[in-house]
Amino acid sequence: MTQKRSIKVLTELLDLKDIKVTSQRIYNGIGIILQTESTKSYSICPHCGTKSEKLHQNHSHIIKDLPFSEKPVFLEVNRRQFKCYQCQKPFSEELYYAKKKRTYTNRLAQKIIQDVLESDIHSVASKGIVTTEEIERMLKDASEELCDSKPSNLKRLGIDEIALVKGKGDYCAVLVDLDASKLLAILNGRTQDKIKEALSGWGLEVLQQIEEVSIDLWQGYKNLVMELMPNAQVVADRFHVMTQINKELDTQRKRERRSIEEQIKETKSESEKAEYEIILAGLKNSKYSLLKNEDNLTDEQVVKLREVKRVSPVLKEMHDFKEKIRKIFNLTDHWYTGVFKLGMWLSKAKKYFPRSNNTIIRWFDEIIAYFDNGTTSGTVEGINNKLKLIKRSGYGFRNFQNFKIRCLLNWT
Incomplete structure (x- = not known):
């Protein structure tokens, strides 16, 4: 391949608008260095917006770009300085593909940020393409752009x-x-x-x-x-409401278990102790059978739930009320119906869920609002x-x- 042809291919591979490769060098242990220049002979003055072709100075520096075939790629960039015809002020041309005072291209920064999101800073820095300090600078630049943005169409x-x-x-x-x-x-x-x-x-x-x-x-x-x-x-x-109800149910489970354990220690009658042991066996390892949604219980948990309900009438009633309010949330699609069903639940469940009952009453309007859109x-x-x-x-x-x-x- 001729030199001219290879330069054209490299320009196409580089894929930066209005930028062409003029030469390339490969250094062992360093990577590929591509010398580039702009195809435009002018730049726009940032002070007055005038197009200027009056070249004042050349400033050459190296910036990192996306690696090619696992080889690091560096761009030797000529960031030209022009003098404005209109305001007579010198200015450096803007490089759209790299931020000012940065040693890497924008697209390399995007790639590195994506790698960090999937891994961590130290792992990405260990690859040797960019340093830890450069990664943190990339993240800081990205955060400044995020801070300037506001939510759109937020309902x-x-x-x-x-x-x-x-x-x-x-x-x-x-x-x-x-x-x-x-x-x-x-x-x-x-x-x-x-x-x-x-x-x-x-x-x-x-x-x-x-x-x-x-x-x-x-x-x-x-x-x-x-x-x-x-x-x-x-x-x-609604899930925080259910969390409160489950917490009160679990508190009762623990209370009953502690009470049975104390009675086993205190009783001297073997027959009474045997009865308490049966109750305690039913209460043991029953937490998830009671708190988990009944529709999602495993066969083993279903058996345990039946056992708990058999040895503890109070836990049976509390579990039934817990499932009833869950079904109210799942099956009610209008606020008016929700008001009626939830009011009935409160009147009947107050004895078993006094704390949850008070909480639901305090937040009644906000809880009922769930039935409008299921939010x-x-x-x-x-x-x-x-x-x-x-x-x-x-x-x-x-x-x-x-x-x-x-x-x-x-x-x-």
Whole structure:
């Protein structure tokens, strides 16, 4: 292949608009160096917008590009400096394929960011294409672009939180577009002030178009929605309601088991002790049989559930009420019917679920709002699970900001 032909092929392979390869060199242990130049003889003055062809100086420097066949590729770029005819000011031409003061192309940065999202910073840096510092710079540049963006067509918002460090009480708030299943923001804290600052930054136009906000049973979230989103309906997440009911059911299970264990220790009658042992055997290993949705029980769990109900009338009634309210949520598709069914449940279940009963009464309007469109935080919980995976795999992130960037880029 002739030199001219090989240069043309390299230009086509490089695939950068208005850029041609003028020569190429290969260095063992370094990679391929392509000398490039612009096919345009002019540039646009950033001060006044005038086209200028008056070359003032040449500035040559090296930037990294996508590797070719696992070989590193470097571009020797001539970033020309022109002098404007109109304002007489010198200026350097803009390189659309590389940011100013960056040692790599935009497309290499995109590729590296994608690799980091699938792995971690140290693993990507170990390949030798870019350094850890360059990767963090790429992530920071990407985050600045994300910070300037606002949600578009946001109708249903989900607000929740995840623990940054499990068991340490260190939480961060999570804002999610429920319709797009997209993470919108992750905040270093879950205080009302931090969430309010983030929401206010979206602007009144975005906040006014939000129609529903799904939240857990925390008054702080409700207050924020009422203050900042005048057109939004607060919807109490049904799964958090069920979590409260399951918690109360499990508390009763534990209470009964402890009571039976104490009676076994105290009784001296062998016949009574044998009866208590039968009850205790029925209560043991019964947690998931009681708390899991009855439709999803395994054959073994079905047998255990029958055993629990046989030895404990109270747990039987509580489990039946738990399944009834779950069916109310699953099978009711109109708020009016929901009001009637939920009211009946409250009147009958109060004896067994006093705490859940009080909670549902306090949040009755927000719980009933679920029956309008079936809005829940299920999407938020799915995103939270992915965030936890990112947190566990983010070995190269030294602070919350880098963790936040990685999280947001996964949905961008």
